[in-house]
Amino acid sequence: MTLADLAIAGLIVLGSLFVLLGSIGLVKFPDFFMRLHAPTKASTLGVTAILLASALFFSFRTDTPSVHEVLIIVFLWVTAPISALMLASAARHEPSTEPEMLDRDSGSTMAPDKTSNPRESEPE
Amino acid sequence: MIGTAALIGLVLVGIACLLSFYRLLRGPSLPDRILALDTLAVNAIAVIVLFGLWMGNPINFEAALLLAVLGFISTVALAKYALRGRIIEPEDRS
Numbered sequence: 001m002t003l004a005d006l007a008i009a010g011l012i013v014l015g016s017l018f019v020l021l022g023s024i025g026l027v028k029f030p031d032f033f034m035r036l037h038a039p040t041k042a043s044t045l046g047v048t049a050i051l052l053a054s055a056l057f058f059s060f061r062t063d064t065p066s067v068h069e070v071l072i073i074v075f076l077w078v079t080a081p082i083s084a085l086m087l088a089s090a091a092r093h094e095p096s097t098e099p100e101m102l103d104r105d106s107g108s109t110m111a112p113d114k115t116s117n118p119r120e121s122e123p124e
Numbered sequence: 125m126i127g128t129a130a131l132i133g134l135v136l137v138g139i140a141c142l143l144s145f146y147r148l149l150r151g152p153s154l155p156d157r158i159l160a161l162d163t164l165a166v167n168a169i170a171v172i173v174l175f176g177l178w179m180g181n182p183i184n185f186e187a188a189l190l191l192a193v194l195g196f197i198s199t200v201a202l203a204k205y206a207l208r209g210r211i212i213e214p215e216d217r218s
Binding site: 005006008009010012015016017019020024026028029034035036039043044046047050051053054057058059065068069072073075076079082083086087089090091093094097105112 | 125126128129130132133134135136137139141143144146147153154155156158160161162163164166168169172173174176177180182185188189192193196199200204206207
């Protein structure tokens with residue numbers, strides 16, 4: 001057991017925890033635009049940590065640098081914002097993904113239905 | 125030690141796969157389901173890499189790279205379908 005083994009094991013567990021956190025956020029958040037946050041950021045970071053651990057492991061095992069994983073990391077980091085942007089622009093025109101939390105703040109222009117909002121009936 | 129860590133990681137990522145599969149079944153709208161499929165693809169990449177770490181052979185990277193490419197392409201195609209109703213736009217014949 002060396003320091004490299006310790007670092008690889010720590011990266012594996014940390015990355016798996018981040019992937020699990022992304023999926024928990026995907027289940028627990030209340031509306032679509034919040035749910036979009038969790039997998040596109042936390043899961044990408046978790047998979048990046050796991051791939052770094054794999055690159056370190058095979059580099060130390062074969063004594064030659066293993067760069068396949070860096071390709072996957074770069075591809076994931078390039079494509080995750082693009083797919084998140086496509087999903088957000090697809091959900092903007094979807095009537096069933098109305099934001100529930102936005103009209104509680106000052107951004108009341110996003111409130112889709114005035115009658116279902118209790119804050120609207122109060123005098124300002 | 126790395127084998128134990130890879131086993132713990134496989135269990136955690138398996139729970140993550142189950143959670144995103146729940147969102148895929150439950151999801152109230154079409155973009156929710158597309159997002160759940162994208163998350164499942166990312167989780168499957170993690171499962172493949174962790175399995176390669178557990179077995180100790182570096183043969184699984186092509187599968188992981190293929191899954192990353194296919195996950196991205198299918199997510200973009202499904203989002204385009206949800207946005208416009210068709211994936212490949214016909215040319216404007218004017």
